Amino acid sequence: MSLGLMAGCATPSATHPTEIRVITSGGFSAAYDQLVPLYEQATGYKVITSRGASLGNAPDSIPSRFARGEQFDVVILADSGLEQLITQGKVQKGSRVDLARSMIGMSVRKGTPKPDISTVEALKQTLLDAKSIAYSASASGTYLSNELFPRLGVAEQIKGKATRILSERVGAVVLRGDADIGFQQVSELLPFKELEFVGPLPDEVQQRVFFSAGVATGARNPDAATHLIRFLAAPAAAPIVRSTGMEPAVAR
Incomplete structure (x- = not known):
């Protein structure tokens, strides 16, 4: 499965940091928790994961963590929250990739x-x-x-x-x-x-919300961040995403 998911995704250069720091909200977590071990196995990269809500002012919410200046490479959250972070300059403009839609x-x-x-x-x-x-x-x-x-x-x-x-x-x-x-x-x-x-x-x-990923401004290895996002959004990942109760974005 991991090799199939990696098809068409060239592995980033190992001369850059081999850790990828991710902050993700709960909506995509069930699929993420199955996909990330496959990514680590296939690439040798270590994914360091933090978690928080897409919106709100709880101390561990994603907006609060960015407001405190915490640094990440990849952020995954509800699309409205991601757009806010892009507007604030905390996520790179043009880096958004829709991963799945949730109900x-x-x-x-x-x-x-x-x-x-x-x-x-x-x-x-x-x-x-x-x-x-x-x-x-x-x-x-x-x-x-x-x-x-x-x-x-x-x-x-x-x-x-x-x-x-x-x-x-x-x-x-x-x-x-x-x-x-x-x-x-x-x-x-x-x-x-x-x-x-x-x-x-x-x-x-019903409210159908896209959970989307973006590359954080100041990412230590933006190429690896982009590579991981492409992996999570790949058509081969769709069966895992679908099994968690979400509609893969690639199914649109």
Whole structure:
């Protein structure tokens, strides 16, 4: 598999640093965690990974880490967050590559009733009936709190029971019983095998977000950074990306 993924990708010169520093948000992590070992095996490069939310002001969010001056070679996050970093001059203009598109879904603990979110009206009723709701503090949660909840007319009714989750996966919060239902990118919910994945939001209110990669300004080895991004976006990587609940960008 690793050799197939490397087809057409010339390995960067070994005279440059052989470590590639990556900061990635959770949306692409499930695919990333499978692909990076293949890349390291095929190239001999060592990928050093940090993680943080695409948006928000949590101390470990990607915007906060760049604001503190932390240095990376590659950044992977929701496209809106990447565009902000490009505008701020923290990611090289013209280096953006779309990797995959993600949808928002919902999970509950196994053994509990499985709510209906198959229609917009059913989703609205599920939100009203839930005793506690957890949602991401990153791109998906920003959409839910700023757009979807007001659009459904439930923002005020659920204000006291809906919680933005900082610096933690929503699935972990639901798993330990701190929330009855949890919303996040599908690719971030599926790894929690102890949970029941209910499904994605209805098409009419779904938000499809591209997770994209770019070369950070000041990258120690921009050629290696570009090479890794090309590897993650390669058509041969699509089956792995698809298996994590995302739509590969190459499928467009």
